[in-house]
Amino acid sequence: MDLIEKALEFENRKFKFPTTSDRILAAREAKELILSLNEVYKENKSSEIMDVMKRLTVIKQRIEKRLKGKPLTS
Secondary structure, eight states, X not given: OHHHHHHHHHHTSOOOOSSXXXXXXXXXXXXXXXXXXXXXXXXXXXXXXXXXXXXXXXXXXXXXXXXHOOOOOO
8 A cells, every 4th residue: 555655754754844835845745645544444434544644644634733823812
């Protein structure tokens, strides 16, 4: 399964993005991996695939939280 290997490689990367565009690209890549893994999961319902999808979702949420920034308090 090439897709799972790609997802694991993404998961094990360093997540230090110097620019906003790097964070945007990483979030898009994570979303693409999650959606493609979901298509595979629909066919064979593997718990391993679900675990990988959950971990990728957490990473994607962290990246998106960093993109949105801190809310301004008044």
